[in-house]
Structure formats: structure tokens, C-alpha cells
Amino acid sequence: MLKVDMHVHTCYSADSALSLENLIKACQNMGVNCIAVTDHDTIKGAVRLQEIAPFRVIVGEEIRTLDGEITGLFLKEEIPPNLSAEETFSRIKAQGGLIYIPHPFSFFRREAIYIEKLHELYGHADIIECYNGRNFLFFENRRAINFTLERKLAMGAGSDAHHQCEIGNVFIEMDDFNTKEEFLAGLKKGRVVVAPYSRRIGSFMIEAFFFLVWVKIFNLFRKKYT
Known part of the structure; x- marks a missing residue:
């Protein structure tokens, strides 16, 4: 049985401080034995982690498009940002990848896929x-669940970790797989595990603290050198 986190960022994303070494340790500590690394607009971290991790790593990329973010899974090549959603879908499929729509109904994320585009293109997606x-x-999450159930699509789940403490907040228990087709089939029969709200909000507060520290340091340097 696998514990799969389908949405993880590493230090190869500009907004993440999670080193590959610390990511491996965190996964081992939490018993997560399969992750999709979905760094922003790059697969370099995923490819590198795949070489050194003692567990399964799916190469993914969270891609900025003109219509909001779209994730490709099981990628072989990087997909550039700032394309249309349609072109991004096409490039994911051209290399045999799966189309995964991240956080479609997140209230505070301007980068989430535009709702009208989601309604237009959901039939081409593999996972929500x-x-x-x-x-x-x-x-x-409830809106995403209802949207997906009504359209009989596969449900995805992930921590969206940017820091070590977030690993294990959300994962899917599912059967092992050898191909992306088996992964998709296993996903539909899997069980989602979500950490208590207190743990998840605690992780968020830790990130907020580090963000404020970064802003303070940035402002100090800006005042000194401008």
C-alpha cells in the first residue's frame, strides 16, 4: 500500500525552502512513500529527487498559464509558462502525461485556474x-469534491507542501502501480487522509513566520543599498 502526496514543492520553486534532503527525511518520518514533485514551471527538482530518493517520485510541474495554474504529471520534458490552458493541455498529453487541476476553488489564490476555463475544459482533465x-x-475543498463527483472525474489530493512540516498533512492511501494508467485506476479506489485542522493551520503559521522574516530582511537590504 502506498501513501501518495500528489502536490509537493521543493527549493526548485522560488517560494519553497524545502531542500531535497529534508524532503526525503520528512517523507520517511511521516511514512509517505510516493510523492509528485510539482515545482513551479520546472521539473529539475523532480528529476533530481527521482535519482536520489529511496521511494517513488512522480515527475510533475505546476505550470503558470494564461488561464491559471495547471499541473502535468508523469512528465518527461519541461513545459514553458504563459501558454494558453489549451496549449498546455496539449503539451502534457503529447508527452504521455496526466492533466491535474490544482486547487480549482481556492478563494485566496489568484493563480488558480479561472472558473470559466475550468467549466470549459474539465472534460479534458484526468484529475481534479x-x-x-x-x-x-x-x-x-468541498466545492472541488462536489464538482468532481458530479462529473465522475478522478480525485487528487496533496499537502501542497512548501516546508518540511507540511509533509503528511494530506495524502492518499492506494495500491501500488507500474504505469500512469494503473496510477489513475488506483487513485479512483484510494482513500484520502487529511491531518487535523490544527496541524495544517500550524504549518501555515510557520510559513507565515518565515515569510515575514524574509520580508524584513529584504526591506533592510533595500534600505541599505538604495
Whole structure:
């Protein structure tokens, strides 16, 4: 049985401080034995982690498009940002990847896919993220679940970790797989595990602290050198 986190960022994302070494340790500590690394606009971290991790790593990329973010899974090549959603879908499929829509109903994320585009293109997607570890408003995940169930699509789930403490906040228990087709089939029969709200909000507060420290340091340097 696998414990799969489908949405993880590493230090190869500009907004993440999670080193590959610390990511491996965190996964081992939490018993997570399969992750999709979905760094922003790059697969370099995923490819590198795949080489050194003692567990399964799915190469993914969270891609900025003109219509909001779209994730490709099981990728072989990087997909550039700032394309249309349609072109991004096409490039994911051209290399045999799966189309995964992250945090579609997140209230505070401007980068989420535009709702009208989601309604237009959902039939071409393979997976909708229904459980995101950084969705803290009760209706965000619920809307994604209802949307996905009504359209009989596969449900995805992930911590959306940017820091070590977020690993294990959300994962899916599912059967092992050898191909992306088996992964998709296993996903539909899997069981989502979500950490208590107190743990998830605690992880968020830790990130907020580090963000404020970074802003303070940035402002000090800006005042000194401008």
C-alpha cells in the first residue's frame, strides 16, 4: 500500500525552502512513500529527487498559464509558462502525461485556474485536486469534491507542501502501480487522509513566520543599498 502526496514543492520553486534532503527525511518520518514533485514551471527538482530518493517520485510541474495554474504529471520534458490552458493541455498529453487541476476553488489564490476555463475544459482533465493541504476555508475543498463527483472525474489530493512540516498533512492511501494508467485506476479506489485542522493551520503559521522574516530582511537590504 502506498501513501501518495500528489502536490509537493521543493527549493526548485522560488517560494519553497524545502531542500531535497529534508524532503526525503520528512517523507520517511511521516511514512509517505510516493510523492509528485510539482515545482513551479520546472521539473529539475523532480528529476533530481527521482535519482536520489529511496521511494517513488512522480515527475510533475505546476505550470503558470494564461488561464491559471495547471499541473502535468508523469512528465518527461519541461513545459514553458504563459501558454494558453489549451496549449498546455496539449503539451502534457503529447508527452504521455496526466492533466491535474490544482486547487480549482481556492478563494485566496489568484493563480488558480479561472472558473470559466475550468467549466470549459474539465472534460479534458484526468484529475481534479479535491483535497489541498493549504485550503483552510471549509468550502474550498468541498466545492472541488462536489464538482468532481458530479462529473465522475478522478480525485487528487496533496499537502501542497512548501516546508518540511507540511509533509503528511494530506495524502492518499492506494495500491501500488507500474504505469500512469494503473496510477489513475488506483487513485479512483484510494482513500484520502487529511491531518487535523490544527496541524495544517500550524504549518501555515510557520510559513507565515518565515515569510515575514524574509520580508524584513529584504526591506533592510533595500534600505541599505538604495
